[in-house]
Amino acid sequence: MRWALFGVSVLVGCVSSHPLDPEWRRQRAVAATEANAPVLRLDWQVIGQSVEGRPLRIARLGNGPRRVLWVGGIHGDEREGHLATAELPRAFVDTPGATAMVTLTILEDANPDGSAANTRANKRGVDLNRNYPANNYLPGDGRGERPLDQPEAAALHDLVLAERPHLVIVAHAWRGDHFINFDGPAEAERMAQLFSRHSGYRVKPSDKIAPTPGSLGSWVGRTLGMPILTLEYLRGSDPLGVWIDTRKAILAVILGG
Numbered sequence: 173m174r175w176a177l178f179g180v181s182v183l184v185g186c187v188s189s190h191p192l193d194p195e196w197r198r199q200r201a202v203a204a205t206e207a208n209a210p211v212l213r214l215d216w217q218v219i220g221q222s223v224e225g226r227p228l229r230i231a232r233l234g235n236g237p238r239r240v241l242w243v244g245g246i247h248g249d250e251r252e253g254h255l256a257t258a259e260l261p262r263a264f265v266d267t268p269g270a271t272a273m274v275t276l277t278i279l280e281d282a283n284p285d286g287s288a289a290n291t292r293a294n295k296r297g298v299d300l301n302r303n304y305p306a307n308n309y310l311p312g313d314g315r316g317e318r319p320l321d322q323p324e325a326a327a328l329h330d331l332v333l334a335e336r337p338h339l340v341i342v343a344h345a346w347r348g349d350h351f352i353n354f355d356g357p358a359e360a361e362r363m364a365q366l367f368s369r370h371s372g373y374r375v376k377p378s379d380k381i382a383p384t385p386g387s388l389g390s391w392v393g394r395t396l397g398m399p400i401l402t403l404e405y406l407r408g409s410d411p412l413g414v415w416i417d418t419r420k421a422i423l424a425v426i427l428g429g
Protein backbone atom coordinates (compact mmCIF):
# COMPACT_ATOMS: atom_id res chain seq x y z
CA MET A 173 0.00 0.00 0.00
CA ARG A 174 1.27 3.42 -0.83
CA TRP A 175 0.57 6.28 1.52
CA ALA A 176 0.95 9.76 0.21
CA LEU A 177 -0.29 13.26 0.56
CA PHE A 178 -2.42 14.19 -2.35
CA GLY A 179 -2.00 17.47 -4.13
CA VAL A 180 -5.50 18.80 -3.81
CA SER A 181 -5.52 22.12 -2.02
CA VAL A 182 -8.57 21.37 0.12
CA LEU A 183 -7.11 18.11 1.36
CA VAL A 184 -4.72 18.87 4.12
CA GLY A 185 -4.50 17.99 7.76
CA CYS A 186 -4.85 14.89 9.84
CA VAL A 187 -5.13 11.31 8.72
CA SER A 188 -8.55 9.84 8.03
CA SER A 189 -9.41 7.13 10.53
CA HIS A 190 -12.35 5.33 11.97
CA PRO A 191 -13.09 4.63 15.62
CA LEU A 192 -11.76 1.39 17.03
CA ASP A 193 -12.72 -1.05 14.34
CA PRO A 194 -10.05 -3.55 13.27
CA GLU A 195 -12.33 -5.14 10.68
CA TRP A 196 -12.96 -1.76 9.11
CA ARG A 197 -9.22 -1.11 9.01
CA ARG A 198 -8.61 -4.48 7.39
CA GLN A 199 -11.27 -3.82 4.77
CA ARG A 200 -9.83 -0.38 4.15
CA ALA A 201 -6.36 -1.81 3.64
CA VAL A 202 -7.71 -4.37 1.19
CA ALA A 203 -9.59 -1.70 -0.75
CA ALA A 204 -6.58 0.61 -0.94
CA THR A 205 -4.32 -2.20 -2.04
CA GLU A 206 -6.71 -3.38 -4.72
CA ALA A 207 -7.18 0.11 -6.05
CA ASN A 208 -3.43 0.76 -5.78
CA ALA A 209 -4.43 4.27 -4.79
CA PRO A 210 -3.04 6.56 -2.14
CA VAL A 211 -5.29 7.29 0.80
CA LEU A 212 -6.49 10.87 0.86
CA ARG A 213 -5.77 12.91 3.90
CA LEU A 214 -8.79 14.94 4.87
CA ASP A 215 -9.14 18.16 6.80
CA TRP A 216 -11.63 17.03 9.43
CA GLN A 217 -13.61 19.64 11.33
CA VAL A 218 -15.39 18.85 14.57
CA ILE A 219 -19.02 20.05 14.57
CA GLY A 220 -20.08 18.61 17.92
CA GLN A 221 -19.62 15.82 20.40
CA SER A 222 -21.46 12.64 21.21
CA VAL A 223 -22.86 11.89 24.68
CA GLU A 224 -19.60 10.10 25.50
CA GLY A 225 -17.49 12.92 24.09
CA ARG A 226 -16.52 11.45 20.75
CA PRO A 227 -16.07 14.06 18.01
CA LEU A 228 -18.66 14.42 15.24
CA ARG A 229 -16.45 15.14 12.24
CA ILE A 230 -17.04 16.55 8.79
CA ALA A 231 -14.74 16.89 5.80
CA ARG A 232 -15.41 19.05 2.75
CA LEU A 233 -14.30 18.25 -0.77
CA GLY A 234 -14.67 20.34 -3.90
CA ASN A 235 -15.98 23.86 -4.21
CA GLY A 236 -18.80 23.60 -6.73
CA PRO A 237 -22.22 25.25 -6.52
CA ARG A 238 -24.12 21.99 -5.95
CA ARG A 239 -24.07 21.15 -2.24
CA VAL A 240 -24.37 17.51 -1.20
CA LEU A 241 -24.22 16.11 2.32
CA TRP A 242 -23.26 12.47 2.86
CA VAL A 243 -23.96 10.98 6.30
CA GLY A 244 -21.94 7.80 6.84
CA GLY A 245 -24.23 6.28 9.44
CA ILE A 246 -26.76 7.12 12.13
CA HIS A 247 -27.57 3.66 13.53
CA GLY A 248 -24.45 2.34 15.24
CA ASP A 249 -25.11 -1.32 14.47
CA GLU A 250 -25.46 -0.64 10.73
CA ARG A 251 -21.82 -0.40 9.76
CA GLU A 252 -22.07 -1.47 6.14
CA GLY A 253 -21.77 2.13 4.95
CA HIS A 254 -18.59 2.93 6.85
CA LEU A 255 -16.30 1.61 4.16
CA ALA A 256 -18.23 3.52 1.49
CA THR A 257 -17.75 6.63 3.62
CA ALA A 258 -14.01 6.04 3.72
CA GLU A 259 -13.79 5.36 -0.02
CA LEU A 260 -16.02 8.20 -1.16
CA PRO A 261 -13.44 11.04 -0.97
CA ARG A 262 -11.02 9.23 -3.27
CA ALA A 263 -13.78 8.30 -5.72
CA PHE A 264 -15.19 11.83 -5.68
CA VAL A 265 -11.95 13.66 -6.43
CA ASP A 266 -11.10 11.11 -9.12
CA THR A 267 -14.38 11.80 -10.96
CA PRO A 268 -13.71 14.32 -13.76
CA GLY A 269 -15.33 17.67 -13.08
CA ALA A 270 -16.78 16.64 -9.73
CA THR A 271 -14.86 19.04 -7.51
CA ALA A 272 -15.75 21.99 -9.76
CA MET A 273 -19.44 21.08 -9.84
CA VAL A 274 -20.06 19.95 -6.27
CA THR A 275 -19.18 20.84 -2.72
CA LEU A 276 -19.40 17.50 -0.94
CA THR A 277 -19.64 17.49 2.84
CA ILE A 278 -19.05 14.16 4.52
CA LEU A 279 -20.26 13.56 8.07
CA GLU A 280 -18.24 10.50 8.96
CA ASP A 281 -20.62 9.08 11.54
CA ALA A 282 -23.64 10.71 13.17
CA ASN A 283 -23.58 8.16 16.03
CA PRO A 284 -19.99 7.35 16.99
CA ASP A 285 -20.96 6.06 20.45
CA GLY A 286 -23.40 3.61 18.88
CA SER A 287 -20.75 2.53 16.38
CA ALA A 288 -18.22 1.95 19.17
CA ALA A 289 -20.74 -0.13 21.14
CA ASN A 290 -22.40 -1.70 18.08
CA THR A 291 -25.82 -0.43 19.17
CA ARG A 292 -28.57 1.13 17.08
CA ALA A 293 -29.19 3.94 19.58
CA ASN A 294 -26.81 6.41 21.17
CA LYS A 295 -25.36 6.03 24.68
CA ARG A 296 -28.64 7.20 26.27
CA GLY A 297 -30.65 4.63 24.38
CA VAL A 298 -32.20 7.17 22.01
CA ASP A 299 -32.63 6.26 18.35
CA LEU A 300 -31.06 9.35 16.77
CA ASN A 301 -33.07 8.75 13.61
CA ARG A 302 -36.24 9.50 15.64
CA ASN A 303 -35.01 12.67 17.35
CA TYR A 304 -35.57 15.29 14.62
CA PRO A 305 -38.19 18.08 14.67
CA ALA A 306 -40.27 16.56 11.90
CA ASN A 307 -44.01 17.14 11.83
CA ASN A 308 -44.45 13.47 12.77
CA TYR A 309 -42.13 13.54 15.82
CA LEU A 310 -43.34 11.47 18.79
CA PRO A 311 -41.68 11.80 22.21
CA GLY A 312 -40.69 8.91 24.47
CA ASP A 313 -40.02 5.23 23.80
CA GLY A 314 -36.38 5.68 22.78
CA ARG A 315 -37.07 8.79 20.67
CA GLY A 316 -36.02 11.41 23.26
CA GLU A 317 -38.26 13.62 25.36
CA ARG A 318 -38.24 16.36 22.75
CA PRO A 319 -36.71 16.84 19.30
CA LEU A 320 -32.96 17.47 19.30
CA ASP A 321 -32.47 16.69 22.99
CA GLN A 322 -29.52 14.47 21.95
CA PRO A 323 -26.26 16.25 21.08
CA GLU A 324 -25.61 14.11 18.01
CA ALA A 325 -29.01 14.96 16.49
CA ALA A 326 -28.61 18.65 17.32
CA ALA A 327 -25.21 18.80 15.60
CA LEU A 328 -26.49 17.25 12.38
CA HIS A 329 -29.60 19.45 12.50
CA ASP A 330 -27.42 22.58 12.68
CA LEU A 331 -25.19 21.28 9.89
CA VAL A 332 -28.17 20.74 7.58
CA LEU A 333 -29.52 24.23 8.25
CA ALA A 334 -26.09 25.80 7.75
CA GLU A 335 -25.33 23.91 4.54
CA ARG A 336 -28.83 23.87 2.99
CA PRO A 337 -27.73 20.97 0.77
CA HIS A 338 -29.35 20.27 -2.59
CA LEU A 339 -29.22 16.59 -1.62
CA VAL A 340 -28.68 14.63 1.59
CA ILE A 341 -27.66 10.96 1.42
CA VAL A 342 -27.61 8.85 4.57
CA ALA A 343 -26.30 5.29 4.80
CA HIS A 344 -28.16 2.58 6.72
CA ALA A 345 -28.54 -1.20 6.52
CA TRP A 346 -31.69 -3.34 6.37
CA ARG A 347 -32.24 -6.96 7.24
CA GLY A 348 -32.90 -9.15 4.22
CA ASP A 349 -33.04 -6.50 1.51
CA HIS A 350 -31.29 -3.53 -0.01
CA PHE A 351 -33.03 -0.55 -1.56
CA ILE A 352 -33.01 3.21 -1.99
CA ASN A 353 -35.63 5.20 -0.12
CA PHE A 354 -36.40 8.88 -0.60
CA ASP A 355 -38.25 11.76 1.04
CA GLY A 356 -38.91 15.25 -0.21
CA PRO A 357 -39.88 16.99 -3.43
CA ALA A 358 -39.97 15.48 -6.94
CA GLU A 359 -36.21 15.93 -7.16
CA ALA A 360 -35.83 13.34 -4.38
CA GLU A 361 -37.65 10.71 -6.42
CA ARG A 362 -35.63 11.66 -9.49
CA MET A 363 -32.42 11.12 -7.51
CA ALA A 364 -33.71 7.77 -6.20
CA GLN A 365 -34.50 6.63 -9.75
CA LEU A 366 -31.06 7.73 -10.91
CA PHE A 367 -29.47 5.79 -8.05
CA SER A 368 -31.54 2.76 -8.96
CA ARG A 369 -30.49 2.84 -12.61
CA HIS A 370 -26.81 2.79 -11.67
CA SER A 371 -27.02 0.20 -8.88
CA GLY A 372 -30.00 -2.05 -9.51
CA TYR A 373 -31.29 -1.17 -6.05
CA ARG A 374 -35.08 -0.95 -5.98
CA VAL A 375 -36.70 2.41 -5.20
CA LYS A 376 -38.86 2.10 -2.11
CA PRO A 377 -41.04 5.08 -1.15
CA SER A 378 -41.42 5.87 2.54
CA ASP A 379 -45.09 4.91 2.58
CA LYS A 380 -44.00 1.33 1.83
CA ILE A 381 -41.89 1.27 5.01
CA ALA A 382 -43.06 1.26 8.63
CA PRO A 383 -43.62 4.81 9.96
CA THR A 384 -40.45 6.56 11.12
CA PRO A 385 -41.58 9.47 13.32
CA GLY A 386 -38.91 12.10 13.84
CA SER A 387 -36.53 10.52 11.35
CA LEU A 388 -33.91 12.53 9.51
CA GLY A 389 -35.75 11.68 6.28
CA SER A 390 -39.05 12.96 7.66
CA TRP A 391 -37.52 16.21 8.85
CA VAL A 392 -35.27 16.98 5.88
CA GLY A 393 -37.58 15.66 3.19
CA ARG A 394 -41.07 16.40 4.36
CA THR A 395 -40.72 19.19 6.92
CA LEU A 396 -37.93 21.18 5.22
CA GLY A 397 -38.84 20.06 1.68
CA MET A 398 -35.25 19.17 0.76
CA PRO A 399 -34.36 16.00 -1.18
CA ILE A 400 -32.96 13.17 0.92
CA LEU A 401 -32.01 9.62 -0.02
CA THR A 402 -31.87 6.87 2.60
CA LEU A 403 -29.52 4.22 1.28
CA GLU A 404 -30.29 0.84 2.82
CA TYR A 405 -27.46 -1.60 2.33
CA LEU A 406 -28.14 -5.28 2.94
CA ARG A 407 -27.41 -5.86 6.61
CA GLY A 408 -24.40 -8.08 7.15
CA SER A 409 -23.11 -7.78 3.59
CA ASP A 410 -19.45 -7.35 2.69
CA PRO A 411 -18.75 -3.60 3.00
CA LEU A 412 -16.27 -3.62 0.16
CA GLY A 413 -18.67 -5.47 -2.14
CA VAL A 414 -21.57 -3.09 -1.49
CA TRP A 415 -19.33 -0.08 -2.00
CA ILE A 416 -18.25 -1.42 -5.37
CA ASP A 417 -21.89 -2.16 -6.27
CA THR A 418 -23.10 1.34 -5.39
CA ARG A 419 -20.07 3.49 -6.21
CA LYS A 420 -21.33 4.62 -9.61
CA ALA A 421 -24.82 5.28 -8.25
CA ILE A 422 -23.54 7.34 -5.32
CA LEU A 423 -21.36 9.45 -7.61
CA ALA A 424 -24.23 9.89 -10.07
CA VAL A 425 -26.57 11.34 -7.46
CA ILE A 426 -23.81 13.48 -5.96
CA LEU A 427 -23.26 15.02 -9.41
CA GLY A 428 -27.01 15.26 -9.89
CA GLY A 429 -27.32 13.33 -13.17
Ligand SMILES: [Zn+2]
Nearest residue numbers: 247250344345
Ligand atom coordinates in the same frame (compact mmCIF):
# COMPACT_ATOMS: atom_id res chain seq x y z
ZN1 LIG B 1 -30.87 2.37 10.02
